[in-house]
Amino acid sequence: MANKFLSGINVTGTATLNTVVNAGTNTDKFLVLDASGNVDFRTALELYNDLGIGSLPAGFTSTVKHAVKAGVALTKGQAVYVTGADGTNMIVGKASNASEATSSKTMGLIESNLSQNGQGVVITEGLLAGLDTTGATNAGDPVWLGVDGNLIYGLTNKPYAPAHLVFIGIVTRINANNGEIFVKVQNGFELREIHDVDLITTTPINGHILGYNGTLWVNKTIAGWLGYTPVTNARTLTINGTSYDLSADRSWTITPNVNATNTQDYTATAAQTTFTVTGGYTVGQLAVFYNGSKLASNEFTATNGTTFVLATACQANDIVQAVVAVTGGGIGGSGTTNYHSKWTASGVLGNSLIWDNGTNVGIGNTNTTYTFDVTGTGRFTSTLLVGGAATFSGTLTVNNEGITINRGAGNGYLLFQTNGTDVGSIYSTTGGGIRLRNATSDVLTINSAGNVGIGNNTPENRLSIQGTGGISGLVRWSDGVTGTGFLGQTTDGITYVHSNNNALAFGANGSNNFAETMRITSGRVGIGMTAPADLLSVSANSPSMSLRYTSAGTTSTPVQANFYFRDFTGSGDIRGGIYFQDQSQSTSGCNMLLRVMNNSNTIITSINMRADGSVWNFNNSTTWQQSSDIKIKENIRPIGDALGKICALNPTHFEYKNKLGKTKTGFIAQEFEQVFAGHVTESYPSEEYAEYFEEGEMMKSIDADLIPYLVKAIQEQNQLISELRKELDTLKQLVK
Numbered sequence: 206m207a208n209k210f211l212s213g214i215n216v217t218g219t220a221t222l223n224t225v226v227n228a229g230t231n232t233d234k235f236l237v238l239d240a241s242g243n244v245d246f247r248t249a250l251e252l253y254n255d256l257g258i259g260s261l262p263a264g265f266t267s268t269v270k271h272a273v274k275a276g277v278a279l280t281k282g283q284a285v286y287v288t289g290a291d292g293t294n295m296i297v298g299k300a301s302n303a304s305e306a307t308s309s310k311t312m313g314l315i316e317s318n319l320s321q322n323g324q325g326v327v328i329t330e331g332l333l334a335g336l337d338t339t340g341a342t343n344a345g346d347p348v349w350l351g352v353d354g355n356l357i358y359g360l361t362n363k364p365y366a367p368a369h370l371v372f373i374g375i376v377t378r379i380n381a382n383n384g385e386i387f388v389k390v391q392n393g394f395e396l397r398e399i400h401d402v403d404l405i406t407t408t409p410i411n412g413h414i415l416g417y418n419g420t421l422w423v424n425k426t427i428a429g430w431l432g433y434t435p436v437t438n439a440r441t442l443t444i445n446g447t448s449y450d451l452s453a454d455r456s457w458t459i460t461p462n463v464n465a466t467n468t469q470d471y472t473a474t475a476a477q478t479t480f481t482v483t484g485g486y487t488v489g490q491l492a493v494f495y496n497g498s499k500l501a502s503n504e505f506t507a508t509n510g511t512t513f514v515l516a517t518a519c520q521a522n523d524i525v526q527a528v529v530a531v532t533g534g535g536i537g538g539s540g541t542t543n544y545h546s547k548w549t550a551s552g553v554l555g556n557s558l559i560w561d562n563g564t565n566v567g568i569g570n571t572n573t574t575y576t577f578d579v580t581g582t583g584r585f586t587s588t589l590l591v592g593g594a595a596t597f598s599g600t601l602t603v604n605n606e607g608i609t610i611n612r613g614a615g616n617g618y619l620l621f622q623t624n625g626t627d628v629g630s631i632y633s634t635t636g637g638g639i640r641l642r643n644a645t646s647d648v649l650t651i652n653s654a655g656n657v658g659i660g661n662n663t664p665e666n667r668l669s670i671q672g673t674g675g676i677s678g679l680v681r682w683s684d685g686v687t688g689t690g691f692l693g694q695t696t697d698g699i700t701y702v703h704s705n706n707n708a709l710a711f712g713a714n715g716s717n718n719f720a721e722t723m724r725i726t727s728g729r730v731g732i733g734m735t736a737p738a739d740l741l742s743v744s745a746n747s748p749s750m751s752l753r754y755t756s757a758g759t760t761s762t763p764v765q766a767n768f769y770f771r772d773f774t775g776s777g778d779i780r781g782g783i784y785f786q787d788q789s790q791s792t793s794g795c796n797m798l799l800r801v802m803n804n805s806n807t808i809i810t811s812i813n814m815r816a817d818g819s820v821w822n823f824n825n826s827t828t829w830q831q832s833s834d835i836k837i838k839e840n841i842r843p844i845g846d847a848l849g850k851i852c853a854l855n856p857t858h859f860e861y862k863n864k865l866g867k868t869k870t871g872f873i874a875q876e877f878e879q880v881f882a883g884h885v886t887e888s889y890p891s892e893e894y895a896e897y898f899e900e901g902e903m904m905k906s907i908d909a910d911l912i913p914y915l916v917k918a919i920q921e922q923n924q925l926i927s928e929l930r931k932e933l934d935t936l937k938q939l940v941k
Contacts, residue, residue: 267331268328268330268331268332268333269328269329269330269331270316270326270327270328270329270331271295271312271313271326271327271329272294272295272324272325272326273285273294273295273296273297273312273315273324273325273326273327274291274294274295274296274297274322274323274324275296275297275315275319275320275321275322275323275324275325276288276289276296276297276298276321276322277298277299277321278319278320278321279297279299279315279318279319279323279325279354280315280318280354281315281316281317281318281335281336282314282315282333282336282337282356282386283299283314283315283354283355284299284300284311284313284314284350284351284354284355284356284371284373285297285298285299285300285311285312285313285314285315285327285354286298286299286300286307286308286309286310286311286312287310287312294324295312297312297315297327299353299354300312300350300354300371301350301351301352301353301354302349302350302351302352302364302368302369302370302371303352303368303369304369305369305395308350308369308371308392309369309392309395311350311371311373311390311392312327312329312390313327313328313329313330313373313388313390314327314328314333314373314374314386314388315327315328316328316333328388329388329390330388330389330390331387331388332377332385332386332387332388333385333386333387333388334378334383334384334385335382335383335384336380336383336384336385336386337380337381337382337384338358338376338378338379338380338384338385338386339379339380339381339384340356340357340358341358341359341376341379341384342358342359343376343379344376344377344378344379345375345376345377346358346359346360346375346376347359347360347363347372347374347375347376348372348373348374348375348376348386349362349363349364349370349371349372349373350364350369350370350371350372350373351364356373356386358376369393369395370393371390371391371392371393372389372390372391372392372393373386373388373389373390374386374387374388374389374390375387375389396415399422401421401422402415402421402422402423403421403422403423404423404424406423407423407424407425409424412426412427413425413426414426414427414430416430443489443502466528466529466530467484467528467529468526468527468528468529469482469483469526469527469529470524470525470526471524471525471526471527472522472523472524472525473519473520473521473522473523473524473525474519474521475519475520475521476518476519477518477519478514478515478516478517478518478519479512479513479514479515480512480513480514480515480525480527481511481512482511482512482513482527482529484529485510485511486507486510486511486527486529487510487529487530488507488508488509488510490529490530491507491513491527491528491529491530492527492528492530493505493507493513493515493525493526493527493528494525494526494528495515495519495523495524495525496523496524497524500515503516504516504517513527541556543560543561543562543571544556544557544559544560544561545557545559545560545561560572560573564576565577565578566578567579567580568580568581569581617632617633618630618631618632618633619631619632626644627644628643628644629641629642629643629644630642634650634652636652636653637652637653638650638651638652638653639651640662647662648660650662650663650664652664655667656668656669657669658670658671659671708724708725708726708735709724709725709726710723710724710725711723711724721735724737728740729741729742730742731743731744732744843917844913844914844917846921847914847915847916847917847918847920847921848917848918848921848922848925850880850881850914850918851911851914851915851918853879853880854872854876854877854880855872855873855876856870856871856872857870857871857872857873858870859871859873862897863893863894871907872907874905874906874907875905877907878905881914884907884908885905885906885907885908886905886906886908887903887904887905887906888903888904888906889903889904890902890903890904891904
């Protein structure tokens with residue numbers, strides 16, 4: 206019998222073994238049973254010859270083989286995988302990288318040709334010779350599992366997904382008949398087989414993305430990773446007016462022809478959607494921003510090259526911005542040396558009015574010798590700051606603005622010259638005033654308090670005039686014919702107004718003729734008359750007024766001052782008057798009376814203003830009448846929103862500062878004015894309240910009659926109540 210390898214020995218009788226000496230010193234020997242039934246030791250070389258497979262290759266150590274049964278017909282050198290077992294033998298078939306099932310159980314290369322159900326061995330590790338390895342390029346090329354048991358050679362042909370990667374071994378010899386492969390099967394891992402990759406919890410589907418969740422690599426959709434669902438229909442990318450299909454195109458050539466952008470800003474009105482682009486745009490070259498955010502292409506329409514329309518209407522004062530790409534070959538144009546450029550057309554540059562040689566700048570001129578030189582009319586709507594000397598060869602006109610002269614620590618001034626010689630100036634003083642000066646000295650001063658001094662550099666009053674004094678006066682006027690008047694000061698310091706006639710008259714000049722309105726003569730003042738009979742007489746060719754002061758003649762008796770209205774055109778009888786009385790002088794207890802009398806000196810009506818602050822009419826009543834006949838009225842119109850105005854008022858309790866302890870009720874004029882602007886007036890404060898105001902400050906007073914507004918407010922409220930009642934009645938009917 207042929208030599209056989211002993212994988213197990215079962216001796217029931219006596220077995221004869223060669224002596225140990227036959228093993229020799231080489232421990233790399235195998236125990237075999239020869240044809241005579243004897244057990245002997247054989248070297249690898251001896252076994253190689255015993256099996257008839259030729260000489261032992263250099264460097265050979267060992268081969269791992271396994272007995273198998275062919276499930277299909279197999280050819281020597283084909284890759285096989287385990288398809289099953291029959292209880293005695295493993296059954297193998299042709300391995301393939303096309304699926305997990307046919308690749309993951311790859312066992313090795315079949316050692317010899319086998320028919321279906323034939324018995325043979327599979328080399329799982331070690332050298333397999335007698336193969337056709339001409340598919341390899343170089344010895345040492347890796348060998349990979351192909352399909353239907355075939356092999357793939359080389360790194361460049363290495364299989365990739367969806368093929369399954371299985372390493373078979375290394376080509377050790379390239380030959381058509383005696384090629385050799387060192388078998389060392391290594392099955393490549395599937396992604397889900399890696400220890401930190403979890404593709405089991407969520408079954409992978411088309412479109413899943415692998416990502417790290419902080420613990421494992423897991424699969425999710427892009428929406429699962431982003432936290433929102435992205436737009437899926439935006440598959441077109443437009444570059445320089447050319448559209449590319451992102452689902453098909455993966456690379457493009459972009460012509461760099463966008464050279465500049467033109468930005469236009471708009472402040473939208475309420476509900477505005479359409480905007481016009483000045484200069485137009487190329488379709489596809491317009492970007493639109495809404496309140497700083499760029500709009501997507503489906504959020505606006507821009508197809509006509511002139512306007513664009515937003516898909517959503519704007520709110521009032523929204524900011525819309527159009528950015529137009531300037532294309533078509535870039536920016537072009539020509540210009541002249543030293544001129545600043547400007548846009549002369551869309552995408553075209555040319556000369557502006559500004560000339561700049563690096564040292565001097567001219568507007569409207571060239572080759573100027575000044576640092577800044579403007580030819581033509583200049584306008585400054587804000588501040589023109591001149592830090593040094595400024596020379597104007599023409600007229601300087603300032604409209605609706607002013608000229609500011611700031612000299613730092615010194616005094617600013619305007620200097621006037623004639624042919625280079627100083628003739629006068631206006632300059633500021635250290636204390637904040639202004640002085641007018643002639644060629645040699647100051648002649649007029651206005652200080653920081655607003656006081657004016659003529660010949661006086663330190664005026665303490667609103668107008669201070671200082672001269673040589675004397676009876677000639679400081680101010681003199683004369684028509685050169687009838688007389689002369691003076692305003693001045695005598696040598697003993699008495700200020701006077703003087704006329705060289707017997708009377709001092711006041712009036713107006715109308716149509717080149719003097720029209721007298723008041724005269725002071727012989728200590729009497731006449732208004733509307735030239736010969737006053739009383740200290741103050743007023744006449745207007747109708748019932749007149751005179752002022753008379755009376756006294757009981759002793760200092761212990763209270764005095765009274767009366768204004769009488771007399772009829773100087775008739776009997777001279779008193780027709781009315783204003784009577785100022787001490788409280789003890791009157792049984793009615795009033796301080797002032799206003800009276801109107803008829804021809805019989807009978808009181809028709811009067812107003813009594815009492816010491817306690819109350820005001821009474823002729824009948825000692827607080828009821829008043831108001832002239833209201835339609836014949837004396839114009840521009841009659843209804844009152845609107847009276848209820849709203851009344852509700853907006855803020856009634857208050859208060860005390861006047863000069864009458865503390867006496868509580869009053871009313872409104873604050875400044876607050877009242879916010880509601881009834883036309884019913885608050887301003888006037889200079891009376892002497893009673895002057896101490897609470899700055900000089901020149903006005904005092905506000907309320908002159909509104911609130912009764913019409915209150916009546917209208919009641920009407921409006923009544924109408925509202927009526928409407929609410931109707932609604933209530935309707936609701937009652939509905940709930941029945």
